[in-house]
Amino acid sequence: MTSSENHEAQFTAMIREHLSMFRGLARRILDKPADVDDAVQSALLKAWQRRQTFREEAKLTSWVARIVINESYNLRRRSQQETQIHLDGIAAPAPEPDQEHALRLLDQAISQLPELYRQTVHIAILGGFDTQTAAAMLDCSPNTLYQRIHKAKELLREALKNE
């Protein structure tokens, strides 16, 4: 089997095994399934370009997971800009229920976190992974992960302090 065929097989196996997890991460940031798949596809394309540097499948999967989060935010930012252009001149939307409003503010606060903490929130807090898995995905020790979670929550509380 040539190196290229090896990579092809590695990627196909990774997609089959982890597509649902990649989609799960993107789904907390994006609403439409088409956008979710776009974000995952973009992350996989980036990983494909760097396929030579990942010898271990686990590292590649973790890296793709982190890039899925970044790509999802990029996509969301672009679509929000487009929506803003369309909404200009249209009357303000009806008020949201309290819970939805709070979740929207939380989303906004998470999106404004530095990348490192944003990934920590999505993988370690919202992702539902156990500590060891989350730490491995974020390429850090469990201790560092706890510190990052603590700092991420501190930053979120600061951002939401007036809410």
Added chain:
Amino acid sequence: MNERQLDELLELKARSKPVDDGYVSTEDFIARFRRRRWRRQVLWHLAGGIAAAGIMLLLVQAWRSSPGPNAGPAAQTAQATDDFAEVDRLAEAERQFGKHIGVMFVNDNLLLYDRQENGKARYNVSIQLFSACGETLASLEFVSPGNDYIVLEDEAITGRIFLNRCDDQDTVVELNLRLHDTRQRPIAVTEIMAIEQRHLTQNLPNGTRLRIDVTRRDT
């Protein structure tokens, strides 16, 4: 908002996953990935060809207007301008590829990479490695918005360069590079510096030396 309220809100967010339907099957997803990959490969080859032609054209222009050995002061001024144009090859490559694609010169070879974000490039970064007798072992130049992940697979140098903006102010440059000195002994470079430090000179094993220069772009 207190700690408990935030935890409750995060818990709510974790539970409020949208409905898991409307997705294409895994096999369709894989087929789509292959198609996108192929299209992208074709585009990159085309873009690489266009850029190489553009840079070649610039070099030919610079060579044509270079002064002869007996040239006077006016010609020397022209030479200085050409030198400047050559030094600014990064800006030219950046202009050709746009802000979505990162450009880098590795020992004068153009390397393209995906940007992590599409922001305007804020820093010019130059990384040089010198042998014990001052000979340049490797030279890397690139522009960055402050958030980049570059993987090098050049014949002369491999590894990763990671620029990560920690907050609005602080950007960290992390190097993890592998290369060989003039006697083919392996050298590993693992350095971290804050970008605002601007300059870093570091002695490495075998008498080799690392120099990093960062220039912030004002415009």
